[in-house]
Amino acid sequence: MPETISSRAITFSNWRDPLKLSTIEIPASPEENQVLVKTEAVSVNPIDIIIRLFCPPWFFSSNKIVGGDFSGTVIKAGSKTTYKPSDKVYGSVFNPFGATGSFSEYLLFDPQEATFCNKIPEGMPFTKAAALPVVAGTALQALEAHSEPLKDANVLILGAGTSIGYYAIQIAKNYYGAKFVAATCSSKSFERLIQAGASKLIDYTKGTTHEVNDILEAVKGHGKFDVVIDIVRDGSLFGYLDAVLKPKSEGGMFVEINAMKKMDYNHLNLLSMAPSWTYLYEYYKSWLGFSSFQFTNISEVKDPQFGGVIEKLWGEGKLDVAIDSVWDFATEYEKAFERVSSGKVQGKVMLTTGTSESE
Numbered sequence: 001m002p003e004t005i006s007s008r009a010i011t012f013s014n015w016r017d018p019l020k021l022s023t024i025e026i027p028a029s030p031e032e033n034q035v036l037v038k039t040e041a042v043s044v045n046p047i048d049i050i051i052r053l054f055c056p057p058w059f060f061s062s063n064k065i066v067g068g069d070f071s072g073t074v075i076k077a078g079s080k081t082t083y084k085p086s087d088k089v090y091g092s093v094f095n096p097f098g099a100t101g102s103f104s105e106y107l108l109f110d111p112q113e114a115t116f117c118n119k120i121p122e123g124m125p126f127t128k129a130a131a132l133p134v135v136a137g138t139a140l141q142a143l144e145a146h147s148e149p150l151k152d153a154n155v156l157i158l159g160a161g162t163s164i165g166y167y168a169i170q171i172a173k174n175y176y177g178a179k180f181v182a183a184t185c186s187s188k189s190f191e192r193l194i195q196a197g198a199s200k201l202i203d204y205t206k207g208t209t210h211e212v213n214d215i216l217e218a219v220k221g222h223g224k225f226d227v228v229i230d231i232v233r234d235g236s237l238f239g240y241l242d243a244v245l246k247p248k249s250e251g252g253m254f255v256e257i258n259a260m261k262k263m264d265y266n267h268l269n270l271l272s273m274a275p276s277w278t279y280l281y282e283y284y285k286s287w288l289g290f291s292s293f294q295f296t297n298i299s300e301v302k303d304p305q306f307g308g309v310i311e312k313l314w315g316e317g318k319l320d321v322a323i324d325s326v327w328d329f330a331t332e333y334e335k336a337f338e339r340v341s342s343g344k345v346q347g348k349v350m351l352t353t354g355t356s357e358s359e
């Protein structure tokens with residue numbers, strides 16, 4: 001029998017089973033392509049809640065470990081990895097269809113197979129590093145979907161009060177050098193989004209007419225947008241996109257991120273996740289070549305650019321990491337999930353293991 005380490009992990013087995021703290025056994029010696037990491041912090045993403053809510057009893061034969069995002073310290077590294085003990089790392093081991101996940105005191109994984117695994121930039125606390133992978137990675141990939149360079153571009157972000165929106169603003173402005181970044185959000189998010197670099201804020205809670213008029217006004221003043229990134233399935237602009245987006249000959253693109261319109265995760269059903277008819281109409285119109293702009297959707301995948309982008313922005317002091325709240329991993333995980341379920345978080349909800357300095 002190989003030597004194992006006991007690791008406390010947050011798990012469930014299906015939608016009827018509440019989250020629970022379990023103890024699992026992990027091999028203590030990594031294989032040559034694996035690292036063994038002592039987890040310091042993890043962040044709760046909406047998808048972590050959704051996976052449990054829709055998980056049928058027959059799907060996982062054993063307990064499923066929740067989560068994807070993590071930060072921690074390498075304690076053992078296989079000979080074929082680029083890591084060594086004491087390296088501080090962060091990343092995502094998100095695995096929706098498998099039993100593994102990041103909400104465990106120890107993680108054993110192959111960094112090449114993880115969605116992300118990078119060394120933490122100098123001076124970045126564990127809590128901030130674990131807040132980034134899924135949301136900042138999705139923001140980067142939504143901007144990367146645009147094939148033209150975004151320097152001096154006009155960017156519109158729908159639902160910028162989300163964590164993804166927060167990083168989309170910062171990456172567009174501070175990494176790509178976009179000129180004008182307009183963002184829709186509620187007035188609660190105004191202050192932090194201005195600090196993040198938004199050029200113009202539009203309060204979507206005042207209604208569709210107000211939102212569309214404000215966006216058309218921005219087009220009059222600054223020209224059409226190079227890219228619109230939709231993080232909240234906001235259909236308000238459907239029917240106006242020709243007037244808002246540059247033509248595809250100039251790279252005009254609408255990027256949708258397969259999000260949900262309703263962010264109250266206490267009252268979700270399958271319909272909340274389904275795209276609207278107007279969305280499908282725009283998608284297939286573009287696919288068939290009948291739109292003046294390009295309409296696309298993305299889901300986060302592995303991205304070799306991610307670590308370098310974060311390292312550069314952090315090193316230049318141009319990246320703010322927003323934390324909504326920090327909870328204890330072993331005793332407060334239910335409160336952390338309740339907080340994310342409200343759909344009102346302003347930054348990431350974190351769990352820390354408290355075994356080492358996380359700030």
Ligand SMILES: NC(=O)c1ccc[n+]([C@@H]2O[C@H](COP(=O)([O-])OP(=O)(O)OC[C@H]3O[C@@H](n4cnc5c(N)ncnc54)[C@H](OP(=O)(O)O)[C@@H]3O)[C@@H](O)[C@H]2O)c1
Nearest residue numbers: 046161162163164185186189257259260263299300344345
């Ligand atoms: N495609 C992918 O790979 C991928 C990856 C990660 C996440 N996602 C999805 O992306 C979405 C955002 O995730 P996140 O973690 O960034 O969100 P989040 O941080 O949990 O977003 C919370 C914020 O969203 C805003 N909001 C809530 N309801 C809204 C609405 N109806 N319209 C506009 N804004 C609203 C609120 O800010 P205001 O007060 O300013 O409205 C709230 O503070 C989720 O649906 C998630 O499932 C997709």
